[in-house]
Amino acid sequence: MSTTGKQLFTTLESDGTLTVAIEDATFPDPVGDQVLVRMEAAPINPSDLAILVGAADLENADYSPGKYVATVPEPFNSASRARHGLKLPAGNEGAGTVVATGDGDKAKALMGRRVACVPGHAYSQYCLADAGMCLPLDDHSAEDGASSFVNPMTALGFVENAKMDGQDAILHTVGASNLGQMLTRICREDGIGLVNLVRKADQAALLEQLGATHVVNSSDDDFMQRLCTAIDDAEAFYGFDPIGGGKTVDSVFKAMEQVAVGKMTEYSRYGSNQKKRMFIYGRLDTGATILTPSYGFGWTLSGWLLFPFLQSAGPEIVGRMRKRVLENLTTTFASTYKKRVDLEEMLTKEAVIDYRAMKTGEKYLVTPWK
């Protein structure tokens, strides 16, 4: 017995034609530790957008009910050549009710329960998910649990990674994002120093309401000076950036080095010995990362992804993180949504253009059965 339902697929052809459409799909019966989840809510996170819309020309796309066809311009189309011709599902995470399970004990224990899951194809009425990655939501609603993985585990992952590396302060380049707000609450709870960068005064005010102590506004004329002061105060030489392109990381490294050089008693042509560490965990700006030779050789920049981090952290730490998320789902890890759309509504011109803008506080929630 297999199950049928609507599912979103995204296909990029080699000529740059992107087709995103809702189709009738058949879901095989779950086996082993798989569960079949009737999906009730799935967020559109920045990390979903690359595959969902990417750099497509949304203004001039061809929209019809449950479908749009757009063109992905160069160089973005060629950069995506690995997916040319592939029909891909989308949606990292979501929540719903387990309606069938495989024979595995982990799976059977979830039968009939509401869970959050990370199927990778959450924009769908049904999903096959790994029971080991499901979080039973108990009395919480599907909407409460829909965003319980990507942002909460990423924000917690930053703090865990910092602790592993012996750091007790973090810098975050997009402080006011949904993830940034969670990070602000976590750092406050754990006594971890946090330097938040924002772009606007109202974002700074929002973070200060959450108890943030070091908020620096990049629109201020004396931004670099304030950034140095904040880094110095918090002793934050370790940070995370989802922008990727441009000079954000470069500015942060410069400020960190300026603080360190200010404490040196003797000139060194090689710069300070202060170790400076940054991670790029997203690509909100798909331009090149620019690193100027302005901060010696004591720096390290890495890409950062949630799943490889969780794998390296191991099951004990991951279990502790998930437990903490569940216990604080509607407080520390709460997400808010601007709008709820079903699968067809998420492919209208108005919706696609709106959620691709990724404005702070304007996240969309997909509710496939609405």
Next chain:
Amino acid sequence: MSTTGKQLFTTLESDGTLTVAIEDATFPDPVGDQVLVRMEAAPINPSDLAILVGAADLENADYSPGKYVATVPEPFNSASRARHGLKLPAGNEGAGTVVATGDGDKAKALMGRRVACVPGHAYSQYCLADAGMCLPLDDHSAEDGASSFVNPMTALGFVENAKMDGQDAILHTVGASNLGQMLTRICREDGIGLVNLVRKADQAALLEQLGATHVVNSSDDDFMQRLCTAIDDAEAFYGFDPIGGGKTVDSVFKAMEQVAVGKMTEYSRYGSNQKKRMFIYGRLDTGATILTPSYGFGWTLSGWLLFPFLQSAGPEIVGRMRKRVLENLTTTFASTYKKRVDLEEMLTKEAVIDYRAMKTGEKYLVTPWK
């Protein structure tokens, strides 16, 4: 009783005026574990050039015996603001004879012996050096030992660092440099895979004579394809680059990722899970480092400097490295010199312009008593 002799100093004023001049200097008596070395030979390494000449306009400088005055253009002058007004010595390493020592046992054991040392002011007739960093040269000449620290320990450091990180292959972006040749010999001796990048056919030929197995010429039309093949063959996802500016590291990361993606059975928008690691250990190109979003998130780029590495490696490993250098000083770790100049001769227009060009195989040796 103090000693007097000639010494080179380099001073950059805030207006960009760079004065490099030989002066009469007084050297205090060594104390504790210090030794006073009568310097007989000191190489001009790329790492010495930044402080010695930097980006100064050497064509239009004012040359007089034992002195030149040049202008450092922007943005290089402002980037060097930390040294404005400071009169600095120069010359990382050299070799000579110990003529006086402090009271420390380590120092006293070196009295009268020929040693290699790392005083940081080697362009001088005398140097105060730390006995612990001196390498007794026994029957070797000062010229044999002059370059026994910076290049040999850096090349060995790459291999030690790779081993610490569980790697058995290295990529080096300037294969034919003096350091690159040493690295080729070391990797061959140690059974470490090595991918060498070069810019010219004669450099490739030189390395192949040394037994290099993977040499890729960036002037070839099919460079990227050959680079991928070499990385794949050697399984080299870990490398070192002294160029720094531009897209060298970017090209290497792209090739590494291309090799890894070629082995994947399923598309991932996040790229491969293959960890890719590069280190920038110099700034032959002082432009910005450009990193395009073309290789997922599984990459790490760091600055790399010899002294912090040695400090983290600890005395046992450093001792083993130094012993290996001494035992193979005229073979594995041999340096060759294009020209020998005394302190005055090293400040002539012809010499300065020639050694700043840093051409492969054209290293200068300063012989202060010639």
